Amino acid sequence: MSHVSDGQPQGGPIQETFVDTTAARFHYARAGTGPPVLLLPGAGGWKLTFQAMIGALAQHHTVYALDPPGQGRTEIRDRTFPFGVDAIARSIGGFLEAVGVTRTAIVGHSWGGGFALRFAELYPERVVRLALIAPAGIDVKDPWEFRFARLPLVGDLAVLFMTATAVRHMLRKSFTHQEHVPIDRVDEFLRTIRSPHRRAARLSDMLRVERSVQWRTTEQHLDLVEAPVLLMWGTDDRYFPVRLIERFTTRLPTVDAHVLPHGGHSLHDDLPEQTLALLTPFLTADDVPRK
Template sequence: MDSEHVEVGWADTAVARFHYARAGTGPPVLLVPGAGGWRFSFEALIPLLARSNTVYALDPPGQGLTEIVDRSFPYGTTAVASSIGSFLDAVGAPRTAILGHSWGGGFALRFAELHPDRVSRLALIAPGGLDVKDVWEFRLARLPPFGELAVRIGPARSTRHLLRKSFAHPERVPEHRVGDLVDMLRSPQDRATRLRQMLRVERSVRWTTTEQNLHLVTVPVLLLWGSEDRILPARLVERFTARLPTVDPHVISGGGHALHDDCPHETLALLAPFLKADHA
């Protein structure tokens, strides 16, 4: 497959109907976005990683066009993390490297704790996974009716605000992504169900158990953080390095929370050789 060609499709499982993108050939790498980022947050990174990997960019439960179909789905951190396994089964990837950003990094860590045999290595960009207080925007979204108002009445304003807060270099903010995300929020395809599920995930995720079990993550971990992160501060690197058995931490000077877009060259220079090790 041409590494520049990105296919967008669906993977139907008993848990969810997953929306995802696929590109490239080679050892698999799964991209798991942060809250509110969806697979769009990796649009610039996908073709670069697809030069040497089969890349799957996922909308996890509560994100994008993915729809939870299991009526007994318990939501919460472990439920979302566990659903990754059903997606990998559906696309025929028994074991993979995972790149997770923000909350996506937290879900990747929890999945590695639960299913260590299915993860070859973890690349984490400003990940969730620690029992710390979220920024006020996410705390507010957990409170009815503020979350409902944000996603139904003012999605463009709230999306633009969070996107800009995720960058230390304002000139690098991909403004077109606001329109893409808002269009997806407003997509008529099962819209009410998707928005309800998004808010339920947002209000159910907690990281206490993930942090308590970080010692179970024994695969190689590349930890990347921007020094100017305004969502999750770079000082949290020390908590991860104290708890993860095998971690290579890097704080990139001048980078924001969306490090892979804010400092793409520096990020890729560290990511590419780390993921290439899976080729051996």
């Protein structure tokens, strides 16, 4: 099943649809034509994270914007699914196989950047290039807003009764330029997690992913990433401080790192022109200079 969104980006309409794998029923968007680019979002799913970027990238690429397990409208069907970083990375590989993509560029934001890194470590032959926006993937504590979800009972209640005010707070914290905050996406996000259809299972998936993901192994294996990496961070990131960038630049074999002044955690929405000015040539280049 699929439908075309109201927006008509220059790369063509955005089609939302589902595809089934042994692990999950994946919800994703597809737009454009050309070499594939997979978008892996931070918490909340692609609509909360990447909705505005799809049209720009679809001018030159076939864009796949994915809800990973535990996010958005993706439903984990394998009840033995182990929920950790490796399981999610492998399930992303299953998604790519299901849509017929052998090798792809990947753009990952926040936790999506961590999953992108682990996928590139496990399947280096499948990643053409890797663009990371304030990524997870290193062994540091979650921000306090997410640490609550790891607590027994408290986390369950916090997710079950998540309010629009709480979501808006978390979204605003991602931005330096408050006029760029896409508040209209909050209602869509809340409708998704509150929908009666498989609601209990979706909330359970969200909590189990949050409680299972650990990044120690991902950080230890950063040297296994073979693809060229574009790393972007905002100076005013209040979720993952910009000082963490050195943990990546000292370990990744091939990395072009950029710190954007006055950028928040959702850098691609907070400073879209500056982010795309770096991202577009990186994704379309024939080669990227080595570190």
